[in-house]
Amino acid sequence: MEPKIRFQNVSYFYGDRPALRGVTLDIPPNAITVIFGPAGGGKTTLLRLINRLNDEVEGTRMTGRVLLDGQDIYTPGVDVPLLRRRVGMVFALPLPLPGTVRENILYGPKLAGVRDQARLDEILERSLRLAALWDEVKDRLDDPASRLSGGQQQRLCIARSLAMEPEVLLLDEPTSGLDPISTGKVEEALQELKHQYTIVIVPHSVQQAARVADYAAFFLMGELVECQPGRDLFTTPRDRRTEDYITGRFG
């Protein structure tokens, strides 16, 4: 199967400090790929390269290529807002935008120019259902989003990304602030979503990595140590450093 996203020998620098070193990685469609490793390994940087959010950071430099559906997303002339609609992102902190639940979800579609009310209602319900949040908020659609619980806010952010009908969903430690039950709900939602979307997630723990991974990539200090189907990586890691990390014997 053709990979959805390909990193070809990508290196990335903040000033002179490398955050990624010669990363070559294929991310398959319709599966959950887990990017994990110790802090500062470049996981967030890697995600932010896929939707070009790091364009906003000054004083950075990149070499190598990042392809989406075989197209280099860093060639001149790429429509960056359009790219970001194809590649949704959910951040570590649930961050509702100012406004109601409804406004949060419909923010993206409205930006994209959807005006038809019936269509908007349909998007609203569909994305909230996909994020396993519909039943909890269907009576509170016009409440301020900031009144939802932390776990609900995070699923709201997932739903907000889904409302743009992206092809790829990037999640950076989406459950780091959540209790186990909310975490479970988010993970379940992801299992449903992977049939339609390409999902790339930075998990907040090795346990979560092992639970959700179809594929897992282990990063250490900007270097891709290994990438394998999750089942294999967590049972028979090829590299010693991976083994040390997942068994908790790391530095």
Next chain:
Amino acid sequence: MGKFTFSSNPSHPRWGEFAIESTIRLLAFSSIGFVILIFFFLIREGLPIFWEVSPDNLFGTRWYPNFGLFGTVPLILGSLLVTVTAILIALPLGVATAVFVREVAPNWAREILKPMIEILAGIPSVVLGFFGMTIVAPLVREVLGAPTGLTAFTGAIILAYMALPTIISVAEDALDAVPKSYRDAGLAMGATQWQTIWRVVVPAARSGIVTAVMLGLGRAIGETMAVMMVTGNAARMPLTLDSLFRPIRTMTATIAAEMGEVAQGSVHYHALFGIGIILFVITFIINATAAVTIFKKPRRGGLR
């Protein structure tokens, strides 16, 4: 063992510290005292008007003190007309400038603009009034074909100019306080830089921007000198649509213009202080509203 030489010895009170503390306390209390005194003076001199003159007269539409007519309504409406128009001009300009300085301008431009805006705040109002009389007023007359350039609109332009520095710097701080993650969230949804600013960052800074406008408004409504110089000072009811382009008179200008020629203790004298009380109440309400919006701040949503 047990020699705590650092503990203070109660038989040696620290006189120096005591003296400093008492002085500071005295100064603090005396400035509060002065404010209270001013307030009581205002009340004592102004309150009698509310029974010396009948309410119909006091809240009537004609201000002719020489004929015993003390209708304050045209003055109140005059102040409101000038102030509200000033805010309508200053709000979009101020917020747009704040957005430009904070979000769009490159660093070097920001370094130049910020001190310039602060200098703007330091221009004495009489200078602005002069500028208004000699440059803005003729311009208003030419462009509008009005009989005189000394109009409510001219006053509003000058006041807007005075309120701008306050609005810009407070709004800019509010924008600065919006976490970077909001911008990221907006951009990640496929919004352009402008869409992110107008639909995410500015709404997130809303309460700070409201405060900025309130503070600007507070400054504008109490302003006297510049307004007196450029509004034409005719105490007429601003009721028709073209009132904005006619002379009017504000509460502050009335007090400033007439206080010098009035006999102390006369009805007219009390009436001027009465206007002071009304002005005080209005300003107080505005400031209180601003304070409430400041302290009701945390509506940012779940940053926890």
